[in-house]
Amino acid sequence: MTHLTVDGVTKIFGDPDKDGVVAVDDLDIDVEDGEFLVLLGPSGCGKTTTLRMIGGLETPTSGEIRFDDVVVNDIKARNRDVAMVFQDFALYPHMTVRENLGFGLKREDNGMSTADVNERVEEVATMLEIEQLLNNKPAQLSGGQKQRVALGRAIIREPRLFLFDEPLANLDAKLRKTMRTEIDELQSEVGITSAYVTHNQEEAMTIADKIAVLNDGALQQLGRPEEVFNEPANLFVAQFVGSPDMNIYDGVVEEAADGVRVELDGVSFELPSDALDSEVPPGGVNVGFRPQDFYQTGKRRADGLTFDVDIRVIEPVGTKAIVHGDGPMGDVTAEIGEFHGLSAGDTLSLSIAPEHVYLFDAETEALRKGRRIENRASVQSQSQSSESDGVEI
Amino acid sequence: MSYSKQARGSFESVSERIPEGVKVYLPILPVTALVGLFILYPIAQAIYSSFFNKDLLAPSEAEFIGLANYAEIWSNPTIHQVLWNTLIWVVVGSSAAIVLGFLMGWLLHEKLPYTSVASAIVLIPWVLPRVVGASIWQFMFGGSQGIINELLVQLGVIDEYIVMLGSTELSLWPPIIGMIWRLAPLFALLTLTSLQGIDEHLYEAARMDGATPWEQFRFITIPMMRYNLAIGFLLMLIYNIRNFSMIWVMTKGGPGVSSSTLPVMIYRTAFVDFDVGLASALSLILFIVLLVFSYYYIQVYDQVRGDV
């Protein structure tokens, strides 16, 4: 049970004074006891380096990593009492599953006898339903079984922290979903603080208590999944989170009688002041629409932006469909429910409610207006503090 | 691609006339014939010759003498000394080369920069022409101007220069040292290659599991390398037992047979004493030992392929 703090941590590979590469840049993250943190970002954003610094596999160039307010920068990995699940599982190929699971326990100064270790191994194996595999070697296991052993090796020691380095990347899509749920359940069960690295935003959204979005080594936003989705700190976060990608258009904000007026190529619409949380100054903006927020005109309410789209492609996904088409302001991607009877070449009228529109500053790309959700109060402070971190890049 | 239709036609017409079952064996035939004639057949020839009293210069006057050559080996104290020398040579030479080579490979991998350049330099003793390497050591061990004599005097081990290569008591050791020098780099390269093949994540996982550097070495490095080490071990034995050049260049196996091992003895018996029969019988002993080593080599090799 550990309260993890990453405080102003920078990691530079190579010579910091010459051509060193900045992998992580002045990162602040705070993870409460028992929380599940997901480090999310594109490859090369520094998320794995951050995880490795937490685990003690890399040393920060500057800044502090604290476990329960104790600085652990100079504590070696083997003394930190953390457990890690690797992307390639890193099971010891020459040991049986039993030996793999017991290896860490035997290293610990815990006064356990061989029998105690064995008992504990079997307990964990039963929990993960791999008890019949205990005498096999890793080469004889399937991907999912290896994943379970790797998880088992982590939980068996009841460490201070769980670290996961893209643990699901090597599994097939179906197994990935099952294991995702299992990891989530397991973590809630044992209640051990966890940090989890992934580049898959869907995985992050489903599994995380808290997401840290990273890009180019810098923190873009730290928040709960719904905050990251609804109140993305900047354009980068907005585009990285959510699938299909958010529609982004160049626009201009002008003052209007009540609230503001947003001009896009060929269309314009008003945002009444009760849809805005803070004042939006006039000037250039990036306007964002989530594909899920569009609805077919007339199906719901009448206010907000309405425009016509010439359908190019319809991709049915079960009960919904992703529609790609040309709108007056450019390419439009929308996710709609009632697509039967529509086909390529048809014209579709789409609307979007004012509270669902995202606005970003054209220059700083910082959020000007997020997607309205019910409970705003706590979100407000979070997103503002992370904005100041993110917008500089 | 620039091939003519003509050529294609002739390939086809020839290959069509040969039945499929035979065709598979055709490309294998030349190698098999070559190996069969120049490597396997001589072994059979050696078995046959070992039952004869045969003079190298007058092979037609060979006389069948049954197991007399083997009886000679059984009873001749000179040959016993040679076999004893061979055993010392193989045990001492191999174990020293393994320890030294492992250290070198480990240092190259873990502790030293420019690994690929350094390993190429370290490998030079192994690839240098055998005669060249051996001559250097002969020079260094020389009794009158040898640098090793000078070194030992400086270190206070001996008072004045001594003749090492011509001494009955000492002459076995200089060639062994030369051979360790030649073989250790090979073992170092095998070690380095297998160390580089170990997934770095395994060490990280072990560090997370609380293993000290020593425990990482003991529980990850050594077990992960066990087959490669076994192959290296067998190669060391094989190269040591069949070595000829290091001894022949430095001491010619002498004085007497004090520095002779089995291969040198075979050469002397056949090409100095002209006794082909006895030399063949000795060859057969060497052959059987090598066969045993090869058997284990193939066993380990199959395990490597089966296991990984």
Add this chain to the structure above:
Amino acid sequence: MAAQDPDPTAEFRRNESWLFDTTAGAYVRKTAVALLTLVVFAFVLFPLYWMVVTAFKTTAEIQQIPPTVFPNDFSLEGFRLVVESSIQAGGYTSLFANLFGWQASSAIDIDILSLVLNSLKVAIGAGAIALVFGTAASYVLSRRDFAGKNALMSIFLASLMFPGTAIMVPEWELVSALGLFNTHLVLIFIYGAMTAPFVVWLMKGFFDDFPDSIIEASRIDQCSSIETFWYVIVPMARNSLIASFIFAFLLAWNELVFALTLLDNSRYTVPPGLLTFVQGFNTQWNVVAAASIIISLPVLLGLAYIQRYFVQGLTGGAIKG
């Protein structure tokens, strides 16, 4: 105060060990490693250094007792004597005297040039045989299954262990019976036989990893198996083939036992030639060292190229680099 305020990281430090986690321990480890490195690499490198240094000493300095660790003055005398004696032995003395007005006069009799030419002939021939025969066989052994395949591969692997001293006597008998004694041709065959199994193993490893899809694509492009082999696979295998050739070449370049027993000194290759020279003139160590350096150069160049294939070749591909 200190007693009431213990090191907050103490809990983490429970498992620490003196050797690995203290500054003193680190010094001990570093010193040990540095000493080891020094001793081990001095052992490996000093003889090489000694060869080079000796080659650049004068004949007078060579005779000095105790020997000098650094040459007093750098001299090319050793190399000059090697070149001169080659010219002399090759019968070019008058040619050089006429052309350059330079009178080669050497008391030393080593014809490096003809030794090198003999060795080149044998090594290239053996390399070619091993390469062609070995590659053809390895392709079939990799692509097809047939009775006795594993046994054959094992025989090839085992045959790598025997050559040289174990079979020199029967080999001599065989060569005499064939009437090929004192010919370079027979050495080419023997060295080919010694190295072809290497090539088989090395190339089989290559073909085993070769993607089937490329072969299928060439089939669709109407290549026969031989055409596929020649026009598609061989170009892709270029690096492995070059490595195989160099491997065979180096073995032939270095081999002593068969060259010594199956040739007369008139046709000697480099190893027995150098051996005779060393034994005849082992007071002129500067000349020996100079000659050694000259004949070692091709080997070192070859090594630089095939280094990364080296382990695979030696172990029949069991250890991959």
